[in-house]
Amino acid sequence: MAEAVFDLQGVELVLPAADGPRRILSNVGFSLGAGEILTIVGASGTGKTSLLRILAGLATPTGGTVRFRGQAMDGPQDGVAIVFQDYGNALLQWRSVARNVALGVERELRGEALAARVTEALRLVGLERNANDYPWQLSGGMQQRVQIARAVAMRPAVLLMDEPFGALDAMTKATQQDELLHLRQATGVSVVFITHDIEEAVYLGDRVALLSGSPGSITLSFDVDLPFPRDQVATRELPRFVALRHDMHAAIRATGGHG
Ligand SMILES: Nc1ncnc2c1ncn2[C@@H]1O[C@H](COP(=O)(O)OP(=O)(O)OP(=O)(O)O)[C@@H](O)[C@H]1O
Numbered sequence: 001m002a003e004a005v006f007d008l009q010g011v012e013l014v015l016p017a018a019d020g021p022r023r024i025l026s027n028v029g030f031s032l033g034a035g036e037i038l039t040i041v042g043a044s045g046t047g048k049t050s051l052l053r054i055l056a057g058l059a060t061p062t063g064g065t066v067r068f069r070g071q072a073m074d075g076p077q078d079g080v081a082i083v084f085q086d087y088g089n090a091l092l093q094w095r096s097v098a099r100n101v102a103l104g105v106e107r108e109l110r111g112e113a114l115a116a117r118v119t120e121a122l123r124l125v126g127l128e129r130n131a132n133d134y135p136w137q138l139s140g141g142m143q144q145r146v147q148i149a150r151a152v153a154m155r156p157a158v159l160l161m162d163e164p165f166g167a168l169d170a171m172t173k174a175t176q177q178d179e180l181l182h183l184r185q186a187t188g189v190s191v192v193f194i195t196h197d198i199e200e201a202v203y204l205g206d207r208v209a210l211l212s213g214s215p216g217s218i219t220l221s222f223d224v225d226l227p228f229p230r231d232q233v234a235t236r237e238l239p240r241f242v243a244l245r246h247d248m249h250a251a252i253r254a255t256g257g258h259g
């Protein structure tokens with residue numbers, strides 16, 4: 001297999017809270033291969049966002065090791081883009097959609113090159129007609145797609161996505177899932193994708209991990225041995241898809257979490 005992009009071993013996260021230190025993550029370990037999509041499923045409060053913040057270099061684990069391309073992490077890394085769960089706070093309300101998407105690349109690109117990069121990213125999320133709108137003129141799902149376009153415009157080596165399609169209607173969600181698979185196919189981007197949605201996790205993943213418990217740890221992880229290209233109808237009807245979905249549901253029920 002290709003070189004690991006991320007490698008985590010025995011990661012612990014303890015955060016201070018009013019009633020004393022709170023153990024958020026315990027003994028979390030996994031690796032992410034180059035070009036791999038790892039989906040992480042877990043109930044609310046199991047530490048999914050906390051784990052993604054660690055991968056983004058926005059939080060420092062209190063134990064264990066996190067390596068990015070073989071080096072110990074020390075803060076945010078070039079080539080790693082994050083799509084936050086809270087899109088409302090992630091966008092600058094006084095900037096147009098195009099200028100929000102430009103945010104991560106406007107220091108390196110100018111003029112037509114910048115405009116072309118922004119247009120390409122907006123097209124990918126189906127918002128090329130909204131370039132001149134402001135975030136407050138868009139629906140929640142559209143704002144989330146602006147945030148995705150902003151990450152994609154940076155042509156990242158790794159995309160960290162925190163429940164990115166949670167606010168989308170079923171049809172848009174399906175389209176965005178397939179766009180993500182195309183993006184990976186076209187660019188070889190590695191992805192850590194957080195979701196509550198078991199079907200989504202299986203559909204998108206090369207590998208699925210279940211984060212559960214309190215403190216959260218990875219209690220199950222398996223390869224998704226479903227063929228590519230995946231198809232919203234045909235893939236979901238495969239007996240193997242149904243079996244994987246079943247196993248995941250059963251594992252979640254066994255841990256007492258909800259699905
Ligand atoms: N800055 C913080 N200080 C103290 N505790 C925190 C902090 N951030 C998160 N927590 C706690 O860590 C736990 C996990 O939170 P986290 O946001 O990672 O969960 P999550 O799995 O992303 O949940 P959701 O699915 O609802 O987004 C929660 O108990 C939360 O209260």
Ligand SMILES: [Mg+2]
Nearest residue numbers: 048049085162
């Ligand atoms: Mg979260």
